[in-house]
Amino acid sequence: MSFSKLGLSPLILQALAEQGYEKPTTIQQKAIPIILNGKNLIAAAQTGTGKTASFVLPILQQLSQGQTQRKKRIRALILVPTRELAIQVDENIKAYGKHLNLKSMAMFGGVDYAPQKQALIEGVDILVATPGRLIDLYGQHAVHFEEVETLVLDEADRMLDMGFIEDINKILARLPENIQNLLFSATLSNPVRELARTAIDEAEEISIAKHSASKSNISQWLVTVDKDMKSSLLAHLLNENPWPQVLIFIETRHGAAKLVAQLEKRGIAAEAIHSGRNQASRARVLDEFKQGKVKYLVATGVAARGIDIDDLPCVINYDLPYPADDYVHRIGRTGRAGAQGEAVSLLSKDDFKNLCMIESRLGHLIERRVVEGFEPRKPVPTSILNYVPKHKREQ
Numbered sequence: 001m002s003f004s005k006l007g008l009s010p011l012i013l014q015a016l017a018e019q020g021y022e023k024p025t026t027i028q029q030k031a032i033p034i035i036l037n038g039k040n041l042i043a044a045a046q047t048g049t050g051k052t053a054s055f056v057l058p059i060l061q062q063l064s065q066g067q068t069q070r071k072k073r074i075r076a077l078i079l080v081p082t083r084e085l086a087i088q089v090d091e092n093i094k095a096y097g098k099h100l101n102l103k104s105m106a107m108f109g110g111v112d113y114a115p116q117k118q119a120l121i122e123g124v125d126i127l128v129a130t131p132g133r134l135i136d137l138y139g140q141h142a143v144h145f146e147e148v149e150t151l152v153l154d155e156a157d158r159m160l161d162m163g164f165i166e167d168i169n170k171i172l173a174r175l176p177e178n179i180q181n182l183l184f185s186a187t188l189s190n191p192v193r194e195l196a197r198t199a200i201d202e203a204e205e206i207s208i209a210k211h212s213a214s215k216s217n218i219s220q221w222l223v224t225v226d227k228d229m230k231s232s233l234l235a236h237l238l239n240e241n242p243w244p245q246v247l248i249f250i251e252t253r254h255g256a257a258k259l260v261a262q263l264e265k266r267g268i269a270a271e272a273i274h275s276g277r278n279q280a281s282r283a284r285v286l287d288e289f290k291q292g293k294v295k296y297l298v299a300t301g302v303a304a305r306g307i308d309i310d311d312l313p314c315v316i317n318y319d320l321p322y323p324a325d326d327y328v329h330r331i332g333r334t335g336r337a338g339a340q341g342e343a344v345s346l347l348s349k350d351d352f353k354n355l356c357m358i359e360s361r362l363g364h365l366i367e368r369r370v371v372e373g374f375e376p377r378k379p380v381p382t383s384i385l386n387y388v389p390k391h392k393r394e395q
């Protein structure tokens, strides 16, 4: 299937070709015709699936056929949870719409109001905004909603995790009736469904399975342990559990090399891949792991990013990653194709902040276990589910 079959205009197709996109991703194939048809949509899809283009392209197409913008009147509104995502989505709009005469803007808190107000006066067709700042500017009459045709709630689960529900409801109440509503979320958890019920009626629903955090065939658990006992706990777990192969994630390359040596001392053969090893030896180790010759592979998150290994029976997080999406991607390497997978994380007090972000991202706490003989001296508190890191707080 090619992009031209989706009914996109030549100017958009040209921009996509310039981006080097050859064919639409699954979500793009499914979502674009629905949106171009004017239907409402609820989509379960994660970052990395091409979800942004799946709503940006049809919005560009629809707006390019309509009237031009008026002062302070936006025509499409995309709500996102963070400043980073606002910037990223806006960059995509500008890239895909570079041959069209449409204006877009990223709006978020923590910066001056004046340039955002000025841009709105000059005219914005597509506004990508975090909810708090948008409500502020709406209150100051800097932006009006009566010409909005399309609303997108992007990463709805994250917006809810970050406590934006009140702001979102205020915005929904001020939007015109009968606009097209699109909701994208990594997971369609109960709170997301609740939001969808209030925001959207009669929507088509699609679901793209990729690294889904809600995959029910992944059993996730944490083992609480003191930091200095992690390597012996890991050796214990590898000896006690019948996992045929395990991918072990660790934060630093120094840590990876040290861990392999510590496991070796306990009679466990493991290999490591990290940026400190040359390309040839990394490729060899990876190949041996894929062939099943290496049973335990220790990898830094960075080194593991480019590896296409999934369908693993077990992944272990030696420490908890930041950002939380990395956790979701890591556990997505197990439990593929209906097989049962296990995702185990070793949790010490130092991992607490990252744990809060991960559990907030998932929208639930992960089961905790204590292994006899490894009971922690320093307990790890229960996380706060709507935890938001300081630099992400905008209002």
Ligand code: AMP
Binding pocket: 020, 021, 022, 023, 024, 025, 028, 046, 047, 048, 049, 050, 051, 052, 053
């Ligand atoms: P997203 O899931 O929207 O965060 O997109 C993930 C990445 O895929 C982004 O870097 C996009 O630029 C890229 N991308 C989106 N659609 C396509 C496509 N059809 N072909 C190639 N890359 C794409």
